[in-house]
Amino acid sequence: MRQSSLVVVANRLPIDDSVAPDGACEWRRSPGGLVSALHALLRHTPATWVGWAGGTGPAPALPDVDGVRMHTVALTADDLRDHYEGFSNATLWPLYHDSVEQPEYHRRWWEAYQRVNQRFAESTADVAEPGAVVWVQDYHLQLVPGLLRALRPDLRIGFFLHVPFPPPELFMQLPRRAELLRGMLGADLIGFQRSQAAHNFAQLVAKVLDVPATDRRIAVDDRVVRIGAFPVSIDTAEMAALAARPDVADRASLLRRDLGSPEQVILSVDRMDYTKGIEQRLKAYSELIAGGHVKVRDTVLVQVAVPSRERVGQYQILRERVEREVGRINGEFGRVGEPAIHYLTQPFDRAELAALYRVADVMAVTPLRDGMNLVAKEYVAARVDDTGALLLSEFAGAAAELPQAYLVNPHDLEGLKQGLLSALRAGPDDLGERMRAMRTHLHRHDIRAWARSYLSALDDSGSLLTRLGAAD
Numbered sequence: 001m002r003q004s005s006l007v008v009v010a011n012r013l014p015i016d017d018s019v020a021p022d023g024a025c026e027w028r029r030s031p032g033g034l035v036s037a038l039h040a041l042l043r044h045t046p047a048t049w050v051g052w053a054g055g056t057g058p059a060p061a062l063p064d065v066d067g068v069r070m071h072t073v074a075l076t077a078d079d080l081r082d083h084y085e086g087f088s089n090a091t092l093w094p095l096y097h098d099s100v101e102q103p104e105y106h107r108r109w110w111e112a113y114q115r116v117n118q119r120f121a122e123s124t125a126d127v128a129e130p131g132a133v134v135w136v137q138d139y140h141l142q143l144v145p146g147l148l149r150a151l152r153p154d155l156r157i158g159f160f161l162h163v164p165f166p167p168p169e170l171f172m173q174l175p176r177r178a179e180l181l182r183g184m185l186g187a188d189l190i191g192f193q194r195s196q197a198a199h200n201f202a203q204l205v206a207k208v209l210d211v212p213a214t215d216r217r218i219a220v221d222d223r224v225v226r227i228g229a230f231p232v233s234i235d236t237a238e239m240a241a242l243a244a245r246p247d248v249a250d251r252a253s254l255l256r257r258d259l260g261s262p263e264q265v266i267l268s269v270d271r272m273d274y275t276k277g278i279e280q281r282l283k284a285y286s287e288l289i290a291g292g293h294v295k296v297r298d299t300v301l302v303q304v305a306v307p308s309r310e311r312v313g314q315y316q317i318l319r320e321r322v323e324r325e326v327g328r329i330n331g332e333f334g335r336v337g338e339p340a341i342h343y344l345t346q347p348f349d350r351a352e353l354a355a356l357y358r359v360a361d362v363m364a365v366t367p368l369r370d371g372m373n374l375v376a377k378e379y380v381a382a383r384v385d386d387t388g389a390l391l392l393s394e395f396a397g398a399a400a401e402l403p404q405a406y407l408v409n410p411h412d413l414e415g416l417k418q419g420l421l422s423a424l425r426a427g428p429d430d431l432g433e434r435m436r437a438m439r440t441h442l443h444r445h446d447i448r449a450w451a452r453s454y455l456s457a458l459d460d461s462g463s464l465l466t467r468l469g470a471a472d
């Protein structure tokens, strides 16, 4: 078995198998913020990515992706149902996102979570060089740091949570809360998106495990575990370069024409997820049309909603509701050849996404709760001429970094409508000033800055950073 000095462990690999229209198996990039962030970072780094390839049965052998070695972990149909769809996405995901949908608790799901975490830990132990740095990602794998430390005490282990970490009142609901906290404490450094999350974690460790904890350091056994906020980001320069390409600009002009050359285009790009506030946004838009504040001929909405976690009941219900609502709004307010909402569920390549971002006069990113939201950052990076307005939920992690956006509370329908109107009606000077400030921030705080701050805290020797090329 070939071993690496840097191992990233995430439930998702950056590519997964999907069935092509002709029935053949094809590999394509998996959508989602975790993959976007890490893929941008690791390209051309001699690292190994341990993860799941999206199907069930024996682990397929995957080719390297941009120089990164793929090490697949197999999931059975039971693991998929009980670990991925169950404990990860029907217990932890809703609980960590403010319980916007009711989390479910089942003992069988917990058993699968333990079993799959153990398998990830063992696979990682196999591919990590002596003394390697291992960086475990996200809520599917919270037990891996502890399990891996037991197998391989020589490793330096980091853990990063891409989603929010909830306040104690919510986390206390979890039947196996102590085990999850102990699992995370197997890491040397635990990173969160926001300092509030680190604070929540410290409070819980003190309360549930009776271990003294501050928002920076926790002493467990004979070790010190450090915790802190490391807001994740994007490859800002790459998105800006893509958006500035002449073919992307041409594609954007064509898209605008195909949309009927409206005065203004509103765009939303989400995974189809109940945390993203899609229904609230559609309601706000339809009420603006019904109230005569917005005319369909002048202002269109493009809603991209790529299906996600499609076998989980709450996601199926959401998709049905969204599609019914899109149909209702188009039926009521559209005309032949002139729909109010252009609704797309396809995955797009990066150039097409950049073209969409260039077309959007207003980007509406209004999740009910989101760890960060990279779509908001991608939009800003793509606005190379400093135009455009970002409408952003206060409950997205990105809001703390982009205060120049039009900030809204998506639960407040009137506020959401008002925010949308303000963004649509803003003057070019105001927009330019806001966009410039946000772009400057993102050029400084890009994906490399994120890696630099996290990995230099994890590996104080600095050798890892040099290998990643992130030390400049």
Ligand code: ADP
Pocket (backbone or CB within 6 Å): 031, 032, 033, 034, 036, 269, 270, 271, 304, 305, 306, 345, 346, 347, 348, 349, 353, 372, 373, 374, 375, 376, 378
């Ligand atoms: P989440 O991680 O919850 O999905 P983020 O906004 O942080 O939310 O990240 C979503 C990522 O997935 C972004 O990088 C975005 O560009 C990508 N993405 C979203 N929708 C699509 C799509 N239809 N096609 C391709 N990529 C997409």
Ligand code: G6P
Pocket (backbone or CB within 6 Å): 012, 031, 032, 033, 034, 035, 138, 139, 162, 163, 308, 309
């Ligand atoms: C969020 C999570 C990631 C996950 C992604 C896509 O970004 O934080 O861990 O990979 O959503 O979801 P999926 O269930 O398709 O992996």
